[in-house]
Amino acid sequence: MPARQDRSELSMKQIVATLVNDALARLTDFADAAADLSIETTVERTRDPDHGDFTTNIAMRLAKPTRKNPREIAAGIIAALDDSKLIEKIEIAGPGFINFYLSAAAFHAELRTIVSDGEKYGRAKPKDSPKILLEFISANPTGPLHVGHGRHAAYGATVGNLLEAAGYCVHREYYVNDAGRQMDILGASVWLRWLGSKGVEVPFPENGYRGAYIRDIAEDIDTENLVTPTADDVLRDLPADAPESDKEIYIDALVARAKALQGEDGFDHIRQQALDSIRDDIEDDLTEFGVTFDTWFSEQSLTKTGRIDDALTLLEKRGLLYKKDGATWFPASNFGDEKDRVVVRENGAKTYFASDIAYHFDKRERGFDYLIDILGADHHGYLARLRAGLGAMGYQGDDLEVQLVQFVTLYRNGEKMQMSTRSGEFDTLRELRAEVGNDAARFYYVMRSNNQHLDFDLDIAKSQSNDNPVFYIQYAHARIASVFRQLTEKSLGWDPSGSGAQLGQLREPQEKTLMTSLSRYPEVLELAANNRAPQHLVHYLRDLANDFHTYYNAHTFIVDDESLRNARLYLILATRTVIANGLHMLGVSAPNKM
RNA sequence: GCGCCCGUAGCUCAACCGGAUAGAGCACCGGAUUUCUAAUCCGGAUGUUGCAGGUUCGAGUCCUGCCGGGCGCGCCA
Numbered sequence: 001m002p003a004r005q006d007r008s009e010l011s012m013k014q015i016v017a018t019l020v021n022d023a024l025a026r027l028t029d030f031a032d033a034a035a036d037l038s039i040e041t042t043v044e045r046t047r048d049p050d051h052g053d054f055t056t057n058i059a060m061r062l063a064k065p066t067r068k069n070p071r072e073i074a075a076g077i078i079a080a081l082d083d084s085k086l087i088e089k090i091e092i093a094g095p096g097f098i099n100f101y102l103s104a105a106a107f108h109a110e111l112r113t114i115v116s117d118g119e120k121y122g123r124a125k126p127k128d129s130p131k132i133l134l135e136f137i138s139a140n141p142t143g144p145l146h147v148g149h150g151r152h153a154a155y156g157a158t159v160g161n162l163l164e165a166a167g168y169c170v171h172r173e174y175y176v177n178d179a180g181r182q183m184d185i186l187g188a189s190v191w192l193r194w195l196g197s198k199g200v201e202v203p204f205p206e207n208g209y210r211g212a213y214i215r216d217i218a219e220d221i222d223t224e225n226l227v228t229p230t231a232d233d234v235l236r237d238l239p240a241d242a243p244e245s246d247k248e249i250y251i252d253a254l255v256a257r258a259k260a261l262q263g264e265d266g267f268d269h270i271r272q273q274a275l276d277s278i279r280d281d282i283e284d285d286l287t288e289f290g291v292t293f294d295t296w297f298s299e300q301s302l303t304k305t306g307r308i309d310d311a312l313t314l315l316e317k318r319g320l321l322y323k324k325d326g327a328t329w330f331p332a333s334n335f336g337d338e339k340d341r342v343v344v345r346e347n348g349a350k351t352y353f354a355s356d357i358a359y360h361f362d363k364r365e366r367g368f369d370y371l372i373d374i375l376g377a378d379h380h381g382y383l384a385r386l387r388a389g390l391g392a393m394g395y396q397g398d399d400l401e402v403q404l405v406q407f408v409t410l411y412r413n414g415e416k417m418q419m420s421t422r423s424g425e426f427d428t429l430r431e432l433r434a435e436v437g438n439d440a441a442r443f444y445y446v447m448r449s450n451n452q453h454l455d456f457d458l459d460i461a462k463s464q465s466n467d468n469p470v471f472y473i474q475y476a477h478a479r480i481a482s483v484f485r486q487l488t489e490k491s492l493g494w495d496p497s498g499s500g501a502q503l504g505q506l507r508e509p510q511e512k513t514l515m516t517s518l519s520r521y522p523e524v525l526e527l528a529a530n531n532r533a534p535q536h537l538v539h540y541l542r543d544l545a546n547d548f549h550t551y552y553n554a555h556t557f558i559v560d561d562e563s564l565r566n567a568r569l570y571l572i573l574a575t576r577t578v579i580a581n582g583l584h585m586l587g588v589s590a591p592n593k594m
Numbered sequence: 595g596c597g598c599c600c601g602u603a604g605c606u607c608a609a610c611c612g613g614a615u616a617g618a619g620c621a622c623c624g625g626a627u628u629u630c631u632a633a634u635c636c637g638g639a640u641g642u643u644g645c646a647g648g649u650u651c652g653a654g655u656c657c658u659g660c661c662g663g664g665c666g667c668g669c670c671a
Contacts, residue, residue, distance in 0.1 A: 042611060057613055060651075070651085094614050095651065140671075182671055248670085327669050338597075338667085345669040352671055380598045381666055404599070407664080448607070451599055453664070455606065460620085468633080469619075475633050486630045527610055539608060539618075546618090546635095553626085553635040594633070 011522040012110060015086060016054045016100050017043040023080035024058070030073065033065045034058075043100075045520065052091065052099035053516065059096040070096025107515040108503040114518060114574040115498060122522045122581055124167035130369035131169045134160050137286070137374075138175040141278045142186050143211050145285055148376070150429040151408050151454060154445030154587065156374045157291040158534040159403070161585045166529035171368060172293045175359065178275050179299040180352075184255040185209065186278075187271030191258050193218035194270070195228070202234050205254055206247040213278070221273040229261045285430050289438055290587040302358050308350055311358035311393065312343060320392050330357070335388035336397065356382075357389035364395050371400045372532075377451075380404055403532050405450045411457045436461040442587040443470040446534035469542050473579060474591055476545035480576040481592035483557055487569070492558065498570040505567035510551040514571060517547045521578050525585070534586065541582045548575050 010018065020041050025031050034041075043056045059074035066073065074092045081090070086106035091099045114121045136156025139149045156172070163170045177183075189208040193215045196202070204210065234257060241250040259267045279296070286292065302308050315321050315330060321343065322329050328344035330353070343354040363371050375382060380402075387397030410417040410432075433441050440461040447469070448454050460468060487494060495502070506515065520540065528536040557568040580590040 042613095044610070044613085046614090047609090047617085048614075051614070055614085060613080063651080097614070177671075180671075325669075329669090342669045347669080349669085351669070376665095377599070378665055383598090404665095406599075452607080453600075457606085460606095471633055472619095475631080479631060479634085483630045490630090523610085531610075533610095535608080536610080542618080549634050550636085552630080553632090556630065558630055594631080 011526070012102065012106065012519045013043055013045070013054065013523045015084075015106075016056075016102075017041050019081055019084060019087070020056055020058060020077065020098075022082060023077050026080045027076055029066060030062055030077070033062055045523070046099065051093060051097070052089075052101040054100040054102070055093075055097050056100075057097060059092075059098060063096065074098050104504070104506075105500075107512075107519060108498075108500060108506075110519040111503060111515065111570060111574045112498055114521075114577050115496070115570065118577060119581055119584075121577060122525045123165045124522075124526065126169070127167040131171070131367060132163060132370045132372060133171045133173055133363050133366075133368035134163070134372045135173045135175055135363075135374065136160075137291075138177070139282065140177045140182060141275055141282065142182055142209055143278060144213060145282055145429040146427045147410060147429055147432050147456070148408050150289070150432060150441060151445045151450075152374055152376070152405050153286055153289055153291045153429070154442045155403075155405055155450050155534065158442075158446050158537075158586055159372075159374070159529075159532050161587070162525065162529040162532075162534065162537070165525050165585060171295070173295045173297050173363075174293045176279060176296055176298050176300075178279070179303050179355070181252075181255075181349075183271055183275060185251055186274050187267055188251065188255045188258050189214050190218050190221065190274040191262070191267070191270050192254075194221070194223060195231075195234070198228050200228060200231050200234070202231050203241070205251050206242040207251040213281075214274075217274050217277045220277065221270060223270070226262055226266050226269075233261055234258075285433075289429070289433060290442065297359070299355055299359070302355060302362065307362060308354055308358040311361055312350075312354060315343075315357075315392060318392070330389070330392065332385050332388040335391040337384040337388040341385055341388075353385060353389070356386060357393065360386055360390055360400065361393040361395070364390065364393075364399070369399065372403060373400065374403045374405060374450075377404045377406045403450055406453045408445075408454045408456050411455055412459065439474070439588045440468070440470050443538065446586060447538050449533060449535055469538070470588065471594070472549075473541050473545040473583065474589070475594055476548045477576060477579045477583070477590045478592055478594040479552060480548070480572050480579075483569070483572060487558060490558065492565075494569045495562075495566045496570065496573070498566075502563050502567040503570065505561075505564045506571060508551075508555060510547070510554050511568075511571060514544075514547045514551050514575060517544045518574055518578050521582065537582055537585060541579065541586075544575070544579060544582070548572070548579075 020043060024034055024041065041056060041058050042061075043054050046052055046055050059070045059077060062068070062073050063070040071092055074096050077098060078090050078092070081087075086103055086109070088101040088103040090101070093099050134156065136159075137145070137149055137152045139145055139152075145153070160170050160172050185207065186209055188205070189210075192202055192204060192208065197215075197218060208214075234254075238253050238257065239245055239249055241247055258270075262270070283296070312321065312328075320331060320334075322331065326346035327342045329340045330343045332341045333339055341353050342351055343357070344350050360371065373382075373386070383400070383402040386402070387400055390400055391397045436444075436458060444456055444461050445454070461470075506512075517540075521544075524536055524540040528534055551572075555568070557565065557572060559565050559568070583590045
């Protein structure tokens with residue numbers, strides 16, 4: 001059989017899978033059976049080195065449809081495989097696994113790819129489609145981000161990085177809920193604090209935003225052209241607040257009073273300044289956290305350009321709206337949702353869902369083919385209705401994917417911390433970052449699966465010890481940097497060409513282990529991206545750092561034998577590259593000194 | 595009551611499309627440093643994968659029922 005060309009742009013796994021697929025394509029019996037049953041070749045890393053480097057169970061999976069013995073099928077596949085200098089040997093094992101043992105040359109080639117690709121190593125070739133819109137955090141601009149939003153930020157940013165590494169074009173977006181009633185409540189809250197600072201004492205409403213930041217905003221805003229009403233002006237004829245009466249009715253009345261006393265423009269002036277202040281604070285906070293967006297999409301922009309009405313009009317034209325009990329309903333249950341939803345309330349106000357339909361429609365209209373929303377676990381019911389909305393607007397509901405992020409619990413001194421605003425304990429992302437640092441925070445937030453509750457232990461996140469996987473990984477990187485500094489201090493040079501003869505010096509078991517781990521990196525990136533699961537990368541980096549530390553303790557790199565020294569330095573340079581790439585993917589720094 | 599997520603070692607968690615003997619870290623015990631950073635390494639124990647069935651060559655993984663935890667089920671945002 002003809003030897004095939006090496007394919008350095010493929011991951012090792014893809015190289016093996018390609019060999020198997022080519023062989024299958026030649027064996028028509030199996031090819032047809034595999035195609036009929038859409039059995040894809042599954043090539044996996046082995047868990048046990050005794051089973052070689054890669055394995056496939058394809059023979060077992062073909063056994064039933066072809067009614068043949070899996071080991072015979074395996075033998076047939078092996079006979080049909082192209083020769084490759086990257087494969088050392090192939091064995092049939094157990095019930096019909098085909099085990100591949102890769103040659104040293106295969107690993108050496110991978111090392112060279114790592115060093116030559118540098119920070120690009122592990123990244124897939126760019127794909128033209130789909131264009132992905134990734135929306136995450138989208139916390140309401142009514143106060144600073146809290147620790148739960150931090151998880152959304154870290155998770156969303158990392159998933160974005162992973163998808164880009166997988167070759168997708170990713171657009172990151174933050175949806176700013178800057179329209180509607182809650183903005184009025186925010187404005188009223190600031191307004192009352194401003195009045196308070198002018199000596200106009202009005203009881204603060206149950207349903208207002210009480211945080212200290214509201215007072216800060218009230219201090220800072222421009223109120224030059226506003227007249228100051230009296231407390232009596234404010235309170236005259238207002239209904240009672242909770243607990244005597246309904247706090248919702250009260251706050252709405254208060255908002256109406258604020259608008260009456262200050263004028264729509266005056267109140268809007270306050271509300272908009274409050275919004276800008278909070279939004280800017282959120283953006284600063286996230287930027288410091290290494291989380292940035294391509295667009296901050298304003299809900300107000302949807303309202304002002306009439307796109308919500310346009311969307312409703314479109315639904316109306318399609319006969320997909322109906323009236324009941326004075327409200328306007330969208331028959332979401334016709335599109336897979338469990339019940340129909342109101343889009344315009346009896347009082348004429350459009351619901352959130354109406355904006356959501358228009359917003360997601362707008363995402364598709366802007367040319368994004370695939371939408372990913374990262375939402376809090378309490379929003380799990382949204383997927384069905386959002387898909388229903390997209391379906392009604394003429395798009396495939398399947399084009400929307402929702403990833404849910406479960407809640408975060410903070411622990412200090414082994415104690416669960418209460419995160420209510422009223423408790424004295426901190427709960428903002430900014431405070432968390434100040435306490436544990438950005439690196440530890442970014443790392444801890446994505447260490448666990450997004451759909452698993454997260455216990456965030458502040459003491460471990462801060463500890464500079466082997467308890468802490470962030471430092472463990474960073475330390476491996478710093479150690480390698482230190483080795484190269486030592487090399488300079490000793491005035492020793494090294495040949496960075498990594499020529500074949502030199503890499504042949506890598507014969508120690510720790511070196512084989514390290515090379516194997518390094519070669520897995522592109523596969524781990526792909527896995528993590530496909531599953532939106534950064535924790536795979538976290539675990540991988542931990543394992544890789546362990547392989548390096550083990551090697552470090554077992555062998556000296558700066559040895560007298562120049563050929564061996566060059567080979568070892570080449571290997572740890574590749575290790576440094578992969579660790580740095582992986583950490584950057586997580587938004588964590590790769591320090592040269594610790 | 596209905597829906598979604600989760601249940602794996604003492605603790606916190608992995609386990610890629612169903613694969614070979616279910617793995618890490620922490621904690622605990624013992625050992626390694628005249629050496630490139632000991633924030634390191636090496637060795638040592640632990641499992642009815644919540645329970646009960648089912649599907650099949652093979653199940654932590656898929657299906658059904660049950661138990662336990664979280665979240666949701668508005669003309670709220």
